[in-house]
Amino acid sequence: MRRALAFTVIAALVAADRLIKAAAESALRGLNDYPKLDGFIALRYIKNTGAAFGIFSGKTKILALCTGIVLLAGFVLLMSGRIKSNLLFAAAVLIVSGGLGNLYDRVFIGYVVDYIELLFVSFAVFNFADCLITAGAALIIIYIIADTVREAKGKRSRRA
Numbered sequence: 320m321r322r323a324l325a326f327t328v329i330a331a332l333v334a335a336d337r338l339i340k341a342a343a344e345s346a347l348r349g350l351n352d353y354p355k356l357d358g359f360i361a362l363r364y365i366k367n368t369g370a371a372f373g374i375f376s377g378k379t380k381i382l383a384l385c386t387g388i389v390l391l392a393g394f395v396l397l398m399s400g401r402i403k404s405n406l407l408f409a410a411a412v413l414i415v416s417g418g419l420g421n422l423y424d425r426v427f428i429g430y431v432v433d434y435i436e437l438l439f440v441s442f443a444v445f446n447f448a449d450c451l452i453t454a455g456a457a458l459i460i461i462y463i464i465a466d467t468v469r470e471a472k473g474k475r476s477r478r479a
Contacts, residue, residue, distance in 0.1 A: 321408065325397050329416045336420035336448045343434035343446075358438050365433040365444045373443070383425040390418045406465075410458035417451030 347353065347364035355361040369376035393415040402408045424431040433444040 321400075322398055325408070325412050328412050329419065332413075332416035332451060333419045333423070336416070336446070336451070337423065339447045340420075340424070340432040340434070344432055347434060353436070355438065361436040361438055362434055363436045363444055366430040367433045367444070368430045371443050371445075371449075379425050379429060383422060386418055386422045386425065390415055390422060393418065404462060406458055406462045410455040410462070413451045413455030413458065417448040417453075417455065420448030420451070421446075 343362065343364060347362055350364065353361045353363040367373065368379050370382055375382055393411055396402055397408070397411050397415065402411060421431050431446065431448075433446045433449075435446060435450075436442075436444045
């Protein structure tokens with residue numbers, strides 16, 4: 320049941336990513352004056368041939384290969400049933416979904432479509448798939464912190 324749910328959610332999130340990127344390309348490509356929201360966020364079309372902040376620019380094939388390897392590991396973990404925690408399972412689904420969205424761009428378009436720019440901080444322009452990956456990583460951090468706290472409480476109660 321979890322595996323079917325994972326595939327369904329991954330497919331839905333990758334489809335949403337593709338639709339949003341297509342809309343961003345259609346609406347933003349060629350614009351010099353990008354839509355802005357009160358000095359907070361702008362929609363700005365970028366062809367990213369690298370990774371975050373443009374590192375490894377022009378290394379699309381290497382990035383696609385590395386992403387593919389990480390995604391394969393993610394799929395194996397999701398399908399193996401070895402992830403018992405619902406929080407970690409959700410994190411893996413989010414990371415795999417975002418990774419697939421960006422991998423699709425790298426393989427079939429030759430660059431990743433980025434379109435979200437934060438105006439209040441100097442940060443990379445990013446996309447929905449990047450948000451999924453970041454949310455998944457945040458869930459892993461939350462899990463690790465909660466597990467560490469739970470473990471520390473358990474040790475204290477055993478000593479008492």
